Amino acid sequence: MAFLIVGMLIVGKYLHQLEPTDPLRFELTQWHKTFGILILFLAVGRLLWRLTHKSPSHPANAPKWEHVLANISHFALYALMFIAPITGWMLVSVSTLNIDTLLFNVIPWPHLPWLPDLADRESAESLIHEMHEMATGVLIIILLLHIAGALKHHFVDKDTVLTRMSPNKEAGTGKTMFTLFAVLGLGIAGAVIAYAQLSTPTVSLKAGNSAVSAVASIMGEATEISFPESTVTASIDPSDLPSSSLSATVETASVTSTNLQVQGPLPDADWFDSATHPQATFISDDITGAADGSYLVTGTLSIKGIDQKQTFTLSIQDTDGNKKASGEFTIDRSAYQLGLESQPNDDYVSNDVVIAFEFSLSE
Ligand code: HEM
Known part of the structure; x- marks a missing residue:
């Protein structure tokens, strides 16, 4: 998810500065929408996992303010994992361009209700664009804070906060689950992409x-x-x-x-x-x-x-x-x-x- 989100931030910023008539902007927006919705699904799974599992405790020797800052940034990361894709989804639903969303070029994805029927779609579109831009801007700041925190733990405090994220020998089940999810995820993505390529006629x-x-x-x-x-x-x-x-x-x-x-x-x-x-x-x-x-x-x-x-x-x-x-x-x-x-x-x-x-x- 980290790689996907960072990729989305880079592609989002890049495509936004392309000319509106540039075909690359259109193509990238379609993939941006696909991976954004994928992140939304993953975020739901992740939240369910988080709510049903105990998370690792804060390092005992870290000061109280670090615990509070970590809690706030983790909460914000979870919230933004939903707010970023949902505001993006709202944006394409209200957009006056009215372009349908086809995930991986195959799966039709609906617009949100009400937004396409608004009387003044143009002003709503610019307001929602600002919301999406602001949400992703805050996400960049929290991510940088999150990464800086992890690096501080690793290099300054020299504790196990960073390394305990990776599946290790002691956590045998964690490793198995990780491998299973990785293989399953790659398999599904590969199958969908292959299907998309095969089912898109190239007659132009x-x-x-x-x-x-x-x-x-x-x-x-x-x-x-x-x-x-x-x-x-x-x-x-x-x-x-x-x-x-x-x-x-x-x-x-x-x-x-x-x-x-x-x-x-x-x-x-x-x-x-x-x-x-x-x-x-x-x-x-x-x-x-x-x-x-x-x-x-x-x-x-x-x-x-x-x-x-x-x-x-x-x-x-x-x-x-x-x-x-x-x-x-x-x-x-x-x-x-x-x-x-x-x-x-x-x-x-x-x-x-x-x-x-x-x-x-x-x-
Ligand atoms: C974690 C998920 C997402 C991230 C991190 C993300 C990130 C971004 C960023 C950084 C921008 C550029 C904002 C700007 O500077 O104006 C952007 C624009 C955009 N995003 Fe997303 N986005 C996400 C999900 C989505 C989703 C799910 C959709 C639609 C289904 C979407 C649709 C758009 C659209 C239409 C634009 C405007 C592109 C343009 O200016 O032509 N995004 N996004």
């Missing part, structure tokens, strides 16, 4: 050739512009949607239109401002499956450095094994400050612009 779809276009109504007539230079990166694993992702980059200067009058000013500062913002990007932050086999994708579309959330349906057609993904969504050009100087209202050019895209997918 990658994106290829892409095409992005936009249609605006100009004086009542649908006018299409397209961006021949675009790149889509996608990794869509139907059995693991939380770690699936979709991102697209469009070179704004590559914009063309069959209507040359429209094409001319598009790279200018009033429209795409290609000199300052050569690329428009889309980065997904949530992909969920829909009943008809399509996907609902939510993410951030950034044009001219302005970020707006967009949601669209991504459909995948399979023609003789060739998979093609496509989708479209409508943006409000005024929200991205597109053409506001020359076309401040929608008298000539509609504010609604339909963005359509497609790309090929292969395994």
Whole structure:
């Protein structure tokens, strides 16, 4: 448990400083949740053991204040072994990201009741994040105190407080129990990990050739512009949607239109401002499956450095094994400050612009 808890503290601090869009942060959070819940189970077993067994007495020659400090820190360690994982569990239950927990990538773990139904989940989430951070911060301090105490006993007082923790020859049953638990624990962990590896299909779809276009109504007539230079990166694993992702980059200067009058000013500062913002990007932050086999994708579309959330349906057609993904969504050009100087209202050019895209997918 000591190794697990120290590992959790290091991984927790590390993942927290990663970019929210970093796939490693997502991956590490899943393992953090798995091992955190494992610690919660172990803590229950440990508490039951502690309550039904006599603990070793304090060394007789140690002063009274050391006994009191040891009692307080041991009580705090037990309390934090529960508070740290429970606040973590509360955090993922209230989180607006609403990501399910699958222990070891296999066992579905529920959210706590009520928290997902709170009216203001965002403020509750930041409060509970602070509680988790504070609980783990106090845990670090108590652990350091605990380790310092054990080392003082070993090197300064030269008593048996540290060494009596390890199973020794006299405590024959302790040693047997220790070995049994270690073998059992490793066996269960190995079996679960092996099962997780075997049961997670590795079919992941990658994106290829892409095409992005936009249609605006100009004086009542649908006018299409397209961006021949675009790149889509996608990794869509139907059995693991939380770690699936979709991102697209469009070179704004590559914009063309069959209507040359429209094409001319598009790279200018009033429209795409290609000199300052050569690329428009889309980065997904949530992909969920829909009943008809399509996907609902939510993410951030950034044009001219302005970020707006967009949601669209991504459909995948399979023609003789060739998979093609496509989708479209409508943006409000005024929200991205597109053409506001020359076309401040929608008298000539509609504010609604339909963005359509497609790309090929292969395994
Ligand atoms: C003994 C158990 C645990 C320890 C020691 C621990 C430790 C930590 C630490 C040190 C952090 C970083 C806090 C910060 O600086 O903001 C963290 C963050 C987090 N923990 Fe835990 N944790 C434990 C259990 C859990 C459990 C059981 C869950 C969920 C089921 C969980 C979910 C999270 C989440 C979602 C974050 C935020 C990650 C982020 O910022 O993206 N933790 N944890």
